[in-house]
Amino acid sequence: MKSRTRWLGGCLWVLAVVTACADGPPAANGSPTGNVLRLSVTEAILMALENNPGLLVQRLNPALARTREAEARSVFEPTLSGEIERQRSSNSGTVTASNATGAAESAEERTTVEVSAGSRLPTGTRIDAAVQTALAGNGTDHAAVDANLTLTQPLLDGFGTRVNLASLRQARLDTHISVFELRGFAESLVAEVEKTYWDCVLTERQLDIYRESLRLAEEQLKETTERIRVGKLPEIEAAAAEAEVSLRRESLINAESAWATACLRLIRLLQPPGGDAWSRGLRLEDRPAVPLDVLDSVDNHVALALQRRPDINQAQLALQRGELEVVKTRNGLLPRLDLFIALGRTGYADSFADAVNARDGEATHTTVGVRLDYSILNWGAKAGYCRALLSRQQGEEALRNVRQLAEADVRMAYIEARRATAQVAATAATRRLQEAKLHAETEKFRVGKSTSLLVAQAQRDLLESQVAEIQAVVKALQARVELYRLEGSLLDRRGVSVPTDAP
Numbered sequence: 001m002k003s004r005t006r007w008l009g010g011c012l013w014v015l016a017v018v019t020a021c022a023d024g025p026p027a028a029n030g031s032p033t034g035n036v037l038r039l040s041v042t043e044a045i046l047m048a049l050e051n052n053p054g055l056l057v058q059r060l061n062p063a064l065a066r067t068r069e070a071e072a073r074s075v076f077e078p079t080l081s082g083e084i085e086r087q088r089s090s091n092s093g094t095v096t097a098s099n100a101t102g103a104a105e106s107a108e109e110r111t112t113v114e115v116s117a118g119s120r121l122p123t124g125t126r127i128d129a130a131v132q133t134a135l136a137g138n139g140t141d142h143a144a145v146d147a148n149l150t151l152t153q154p155l156l157d158g159f160g161t162r163v164n165l166a167s168l169r170q171a172r173l174d175t176h177i178s179v180f181e182l183r184g185f186a187e188s189l190v191a192e193v194e195k196t197y198w199d200c201v202l203t204e205r206q207l208d209i210y211r212e213s214l215r216l217a218e219e220q221l222k223e224t225t226e227r228i229r230v231g232k233l234p235e236i237e238a239a240a241a242e243a244e245v246s247l248r249r250e251s252l253i254n255a256e257s258a259w260a261t262a263c264l265r266l267i268r269l270l271q272p273p274g275g276d277a278w279s280r281g282l283r284l285e286d287r288p289a290v291p292l293d294v295l296d297s298v299d300n301h302v303a304l305a306l307q308r309r310p311d312i313n314q315a316q317l318a319l320q321r322g323e324l325e326v327v328k329t330r331n332g333l334l335p336r337l338d339l340f341i342a343l344g345r346t347g348y349a350d351s352f353a354d355a356v357n358a359r360d361g362e363a364t365h366t367t368v369g370v371r372l373d374y375s376i377l378n379w380g381a382k383a384g385y386c387r388a389l390l391s392r393q394q395g396e397e398a399l400r401n402v403r404q405l406a407e408a409d410v411r412m413a414y415i416e417a418r419r420a421t422a423q424v425a426a427t428a429a430t431r432r433l434q435e436a437k438l439h440a441e442t443e444k445f446r447v448g449k450s451t452s453l454l455v456a457q458a459q460r461d462l463l464e465s466q467v468a469e470i471q472a473v474v475k476a477l478q479a480r481v482e483l484y485r486l487e488g489s490l491l492d493r494r495g496v497s498v499p500t501d502a503p
Contacts, residue, residue, distance in 0.1 A: 036281040037272055041197050043285075044270060045494060048193045049186065051271040058185045065175040072171040078119040085112040111135045122161045126152040148344040156334040163331040166324040173321045177314050183491070184310030189269070190494060191485040195478045196266045201284050202474040203259040206467055210255045213463045214248040220459070221245050224452050237452045244456035251463075288473045290424050291480050298414045301487050305410045308488030312406055315399040322392040329385040336373035342366070406486070413483040420476040427472040431465040438462045 039047070049055060087110045116130035132146045158164065221241040227233040263282045271277055295301070306312060346363045375381070441458040444450035484490040491497075 035275070035279065036283050038283040038285055039197075039270075040285045041194060042494075044197050044266070045190050045193055045496070047270045047272060048189055049496065051273060052189055052269060053271060055186060055189055058182050061178040062175060062182060065171070065178040069168070069171040069175055072168040075167075076120055076122060078117060080115075080117045082116075083112075083114045086110070087112070108136065120164075122164050124154045124158045124160065124164050126150075128152075144346060146344065146346045148342060150340060150342045152338050152340045154336070154338050156337045157331055158336070159331075163327055166328045170321050170324050173317050173324075177317045177321075180310040180313045180317070184314075186496070187310065187485055187488070187490050190490055190496065191481050193266070193269050194481050194494075196262065196269060197284065197286075198288060198474045198477050200259070200262040200266050200282065201286070201288055202470060203255065203262045204284065205288075205470045207252070207255040207259050209463065209466045209470070210248065210252040213459065213466075214245070214252055216459055217241070217245045217248045217456070220452065220455060232448065233452075240451070240453040240456050244452075244459065247460075248463075288470070288477055290473060291421060291476055295414065295417060295483075298411055301414055301483065302407050302410050304489055305406045305487040306403060308492075309406050309486075310488060311402055312399070312488075315395070315402045319392070319395040319399055322388065322395045325388040326385070326392055329381065329388040332381040333378065333385055335375070336371075338371045339369075340371065341368050409486045410483070413479070413486045417476070417479040417483045420472065420479040423472045424469075424476055427465065427469040431462070431469045434458070434462040434465040 089108050089110075112132065112134050114130060114132040116128065118126065118128040120126050128148075128150045130148045132148075134144045134146075136143070153159075221238070221244070224233060224237055224241040228235055228238055264278070266282065267277050267280065272280060342365075344365045344367075346365075438455075438458040438461070441450050441455050445452070445455050481490065484493055
C-alpha cells in the first residue's frame with residue numbers, strides 16, 4: 001500500500017506548481033482578473049449543454065419531427081363542412097282565359113342547406129354522413145329533408161390497421177431517430193468539451209514547467225558567469241548556458257500561445273453568457289489525476305456499445321422504418337376493391353319541422369355495391385415495392401456494418417485507454433531518473449567535473465520528461481473519455497439525463 005501511495009505521489013509530482021505566481025498563468029488573451037471565468041470540468045460540461053449554439057440547433061429537431069407526426073395523425077381526424085344556398089327563379093308567359101288573354105309572371109324561391117361530416121378510421125373504413133334540406137318559399141310552402149350515411153371499406157388495397165397506420169408509425173420512428181441524433185450530438189459535445197478542458201490544463205501545466213525550466217536555466221547561466229569571473233571556468237562555457245536560456249524562452253513563448261489557443265477553443269464550445277466571451281480569461285479549477293477505476297473486460301464494453309450507441313439505435317430504427325415502407329408498398333400492388341353501403345331517408349312536408357318528423361311522406365333507400373379499380377401494368381407500385389425491398393436490404397447491411405465499426409472502435413479505444421494509463425507510471429519513473437541525473441550532473445559541474453553543455457542537456461532531458469509525464473496523465477483521462485463516448489455511456493457517467501433509452 002505504501003509503495004502504491006509513493007507511486008501515485010510520483011505520478012502527480014508535476015501537478016505541483018512551483019512558480020512565483022501562486023494563481024498560475026495569466027488569464028487567456030490578457031484579460032483582467034475581474035473578467036476571469038473559473039470552471040471545473042463539470043461546470044464546463046453543464047455550460048456547454050446550456051449555451052452551445054450547435055446543440056441549441058439540434059434541440060429543435062425532435063420538435064420538428066413531432067410536427068410531422070401530428071401531420072400523419074391528421075388523416076384520421078374527423079371533418080365537418082356546411083353549405084347554404086339560396087336560389088330564386090322566375091317564369092313569364094301568356095295566360096288564356098274564357099273571357100281574356102294576357103301576360104302572367106311567376107316566381108319561386110328555394111333555400112338549400114347541407115351539413116356533412118366524415119372520418120377515416122385506422123382500419124381503412126371511411127364514414128360519411130350528410131343532411132340536406134330544401135325549403136321552398138319561406139319554408140312553409142314546401143320542405144324536404146334528405147339524410148344519408150355512407151360506409152366505404154377497402155377489401156384489398158388500403159385494408160387493415162397495419163398499412164393505414166404505417167405512415168404514422170414511420171413519423172414516430174423519425175421522432176425517435178431525431179432524439180438519438182440529439183443524444184449522439186450531445187455526447188460528442190460533452191466529449192469534446194472534456195478533452196478540450198484537459199488540453200487547456202495540459203498547456204497550463206506545460207507553461208508552468210517551461211517557466212520553471214527558464215528559471216533554472218537563468219540560474220545556471222548566472223552560476224556559470226560567476227565561475228568564469230573568478231576564473232574557475234573558461235569563457236566558452238558561457239555560450240552553452242546562454243543558448244539554453246534562449247531556447248527556454250522560445251519554448252515559453254510557444255507554451256503561452258498554445259495556452260491561449262486552447263482557451264479560445266474551450267470558450268467557443270462553452271459560449272459563456274455575460275459580455276464578450278472571447279475576451280474572458282479562464283481559471284481551471286480541476287487538476288488531472290490518474291484514473292483509478294479499473295476497466296471492465298473489453299467484451300463488456302462492446303456489449304454496452306451495441307446497446308447504447310446512438311448510431312446503432314438510429315440504424316435499428318431506420319430498419320424498422322424500412323419494414324413499414326415494405327408493408328405500404330406491398331399493399332399498393334393490390335387492386336382497389338371497395339365495398340360501400342349507403343343508407344338514406346327523405347322526408348317531404350309543408351314545413352321543415354314536419355319534414356323532419358314526416359311519416360306519410362317519408363322515403364328510404366339502401367345501396368350496397370362494390371367498386372373495382374385495377375391498374376393493368378401497375379408499374380409505379382411495382383417500382384415502389386422493389387425500391388422498398390432494396391432499401392430494407394440496404395438498411396440491414398448498414399446495421400451490420402455499424403455494429404462492426406462500433407466493436408472495432410471500442411476495442412481500439414480500450415487498448416488505447418490501457419496503454420495511456422500504463423504510460424503514466426513509465427513517464428513518472430523516467431522523470432524521477434532525469435531528476436537524479438540532473439542533480440548528479442549539477443554536483444559534478446560544481447566540483448569542476450562537468451560542463452555547462454552537459455548540465456543544459458540534463459536540464460533539457462528533465463524538461464522533456466516533465467512534459468511527457470503531464471501529457472501521459474491528460475492522455476489517460478482523454479482516452480477514458482473517448483472510450484466512454486464510443487460505447488455510448490459518457491452522458492450517463494457524467495450524470496446527464498438522456499431523453500430515450502435503447503429501442
